[in-house]
């Protein structure tokens with residue numbers, strides 16, 4: 001139906017939608033790229049499903065598409081609903097075939113193994129779009145609060161690093177989610193997080209990035225899809241691309257938090273969580289217990305510092321050394 005008010009508003013460009021297939025990697029995978037254009041303004045890239053079992057972002061992109069077609073006020077938004085369509089089909093985090101974590105391979109290698117070639121094709125396609133910022137959509141665990149995760153500019157120095165990290169923080173704040181900084185610098189480097197898509201774009205292209213995490217893996221859960229969609233819309237609103245901002249997520253915990261491993265099991269047994277994600281705890285507060293199948297409590301694990309559980313480990317049985325949760329750590333508690 002023709003919206004008369006809209007049709008008569010000549011000051012506002014009518015968004016147009018186009019659809020391309022990126023032929024990526026040695027197996028010539030078709031990666032859809034959906035682009036909404038509404039005239040002058042920033043260029044935004046939103047990517048999802050780089051981990052094939054993390055599909056909340058696909059749902060968020062599919063729901064966002066008609067809304068952007070209707071409401072985008074300016075600029076261009078490129079949506080990549082799945083960077084790992086084979087992993088999606090096979091319910092696998094990694095790329096089936098060579099079993100690589102695609103999100104540790106950027107900027108990729110045109111002469112490397114199949115996953116490195118896939119990473120390289122994705123990298124070149126995103127780079128050619130010259131994004132002003134990038135949002136990557138992930139899923140942590142079934143029992144988790146949603147959050148915005150910030151990379152570290154470990155390959156950058158001085159003002160360049162400070163300015164870029166500050167711009168990334170602004171994206172995270174506009175998401176309306178709890179904000180976590182990545183692991184401390186030594187572990188960030190050791191885990192090769194500067195070769196994750198967001199880490200590589202931040203460090204190598206000097207483009208601000210943010211990772212948004214929500215929902216359970218493997219299926220589309222309505223509330224988590226809505227959470228991710230609202231978080232993206234908050235960021236687009238903050239750049240003048242949408243007319244309205246959603247409310248911050250009710251789970252948001254303000255402050256400076258850093259992603260960390262939670263307490264580790266000292267013995268093997270049944271993991272019994274004692275707390276919900278997102279509840280602030282003092283140092284020494286009980287977090288989980290380990291029980292035997294014969295009904296003995298083998299161990300109680302406590303908070304090693306003040307903070308809160310971000311996500312509970314998706315396992316009912318643990319062995320010694322396994323962290324029982326992801327922890328949000330604060331210097332100030």
Ligand SMILES: [Zn+2]
Nearest residue numbers: 051054138139
């Ligand atoms: Zn992921």
